[in-house]
Amino acid sequence: MSKQERTPIKSEIDSQRESNDPQKPIGYIALIRQNSNFRWLWCGQVVSLLGDWFNLIASTILIADLTGSGLAIGILFTIRMFAPFFVAPLAGICADRYNRKHLLIITDFVRVLIVFGFLFVRDESDIWLLYTLTTFLFAVSGFFSPARSAILPDVTSPRELGTANALGAATWSVMLALGAAIGGITTGLFGSQTAFFIDGLTFALSAVFLFGIKLPSKSSTAHGAQARAKLSALRYMRQHPDIFFIAIHKAAIALLLSSGFQVVQVEIAKSHFVIGVGGAISLGLMYCVNGVGSGIGPILARHWTGDRDKPLRVSISIGYLIGAVGLMIAAPLFGLVEVLIGGFVRSIGGGIAWVFSTQLLLQRAPNDIRGRIFGTEFAFFTLMGGIATAIVGALLDQFHVRTILWGMTVLPLIPAVLWWFWQRHFSRIESRKS
Numbered sequence: 192m193s194k195q196e197r198t199p200i201k202s203e204i205d206s207q208r209e210s211n212d213p214q215k216p217i218g219y220i221a222l223i224r225q226n227s228n229f230r231w232l233w234c235g236q237v238v239s240l241l242g243d244w245f246n247l248i249a250s251t252i253l254i255a256d257l258t259g260s261g262l263a264i265g266i267l268f269t270i271r272m273f274a275p276f277f278v279a280p281l282a283g284i285c286a287d288r289y290n291r292k293h294l295l296i297i298t299d300f301v302r303v304l305i306v307f308g309f310l311f312v313r314d315e316s317d318i319w320l321l322y323t324l325t326t327f328l329f330a331v332s333g334f335f336s337p338a339r340s341a342i343l344p345d346v347t348s349p350r351e352l353g354t355a356n357a358l359g360a361a362t363w364s365v366m367l368a369l370g371a372a373i374g375g376i377t378t379g380l381f382g383s384q385t386a387f388f389i390d391g392l393t394f395a396l397s398a399v400f401l402f403g404i405k406l407p408s409k410s411s412t413a414h415g416a417q418a419r420a421k422l423s424a425l426r427y428m429r430q431h432p433d434i435f436f437i438a439i440h441k442a443a444i445a446l447l448l449s450s451g452f453q454v455v456q457v458e459i460a461k462s463h464f465v466i467g468v469g470g471a472i473s474l475g476l477m478y479c480v481n482g483v484g485s486g487i488g489p490i491l492a493r494h495w496t497g498d499r500d501k502p503l504r505v506s507i508s509i510g511y512l513i514g515a516v517g518l519m520i521a522a523p524l525f526g527l528v529e530v531l532i533g534g535f536v537r538s539i540g541g542g543i544a545w546v547f548s549t550q551l552l553l554q555r556a557p558n559d560i561r562g563r564i565f566g567t568e569f570a571f572f573t574l575m576g577g578i579a580t581a582i583v584g585a586l587l588d589q590f591h592v593r594t595i596l597w598g599m600t601v602l603p604l605i606p607a608v609l610w611w612f613w614q615r616h617f618s619r620i621e622s623r624k625s
Contacts (some may be wrong), residue, residue, distance in 0.1 A: 231403035242393030244370030249386035265584010272577030275333025283566020364486025375475015379467030440548035445576035485542030511607035513540030
């Protein structure tokens with residue numbers, strides 16, 4: 192909440208001056224109330240994410256029931272990661288060259304058609320169809336994600352950007368909590384087909400909301416912007432290594448903190464703490480606490496960091512350390528409560544690292560190449576996530592879950608230390624410039 196919202200009484204002049212201060216972040220409620228473009232984008236995000244988690248719970252439980260294989264579940268998560276990886280570079284180019292609003296709407300309508308195809312998966316012989324549809328679904332989503340990230344500064348002012356990013360991340364987390372919990376209950380009580388049908392409806396409603404966005408007309412392009420427009424994202428990152436190191440945080444989170452843990456959660460739900468059909472309700476609870484933690488972490492940390500560069504950077508390393516602590520709590524598998532607490536703590540750390548790395552990119556990436564940067568970031572993320580899920584899925588058929596979890600506890604320390612070393616080097620570079 193902004194200072195203006197916390198102050199009970201202000202003169203009209205002081206309030207007007209504060210509301211016009213371009214350096215002061217706007218409050219969350221004020222942003223939704225005052226910015227209609229962001230409000231439409233946010234409403235679309237809410238319903239779309241709700242369906243996403245319905246789909247995840249339904250797909251994993253369906254595969255677990257039909258195959259009983261940890262590897263089969265790992266393949267599903269691997270597809271969900273690798274499919275967008277192959278389209279991410281092209282998606283970034285499209286997000287820079289074409290109308291980002293139209294791109295979001297088209298991808299939503301295409302996903303409606305794909306999701307309804309999941310209704311035809313009935314038995315083990317149809318698993319190939321589920322994998323194929325998942326491939327198409329997440330390939331299309333690979334166009335949606337970079338465009339949604341790139342459009343955020345288009346619909347917000349500089350003082351709104353940090354608040355919009357944090358609110359978007361909190362919304363992802365809240366919808367993870369609600370969607371996973373409701374999706375788990377729906378799948379457990381009514382079956383996967385009902386969850387798939389609801390998922391398709393949410394994409395359609397999301398597209399309807401996005402129609403309300405009115406993007407500002409583009410101003411004349413400067414010579415520097417034209418030069419950047421000819422660059423690939425990787426070439427730009429080579430020229431600006433700080434952008435590169437910021438952009439690989441999500442890949443580090445996927446590889447070392449989150450993606451493998453998602454596969455492990457499915458095994459825990461169906462084999463150790465089973466509630467509901469195939470552990471659907473147990474899995475929903477695990478994703479629920481993950482969502483709550485990843486939402487609370489950045490919101491609380493932002494009270495200290497604000498939108499300031501250095502505190503954001505420091506908090507990223509702290510986030511990795513918190514994530515490692517959460518894995519240590521969950522690893523012994525003492526009980527479902529301990530697993531939920533561990534997942535909650537882990538997600539607090541992961542949420543901080545995720546949201547603050549996004550904020551740094553939003554503040555530092557030029558508009559004319561922003562789509563390609565986020566597309567490349569998304570490619571890094573999906574590639575590493577796919578590798579992590581494939582490895583963990585294979586390991587589940589060879590080792591006990593507890594052994595795998597203990598091995599995962601040390602992994603988040605690697606990016607925490609490397610990022611700390613880069614910050615020391617980056618600080619020296621910045622001090623020489625000044």
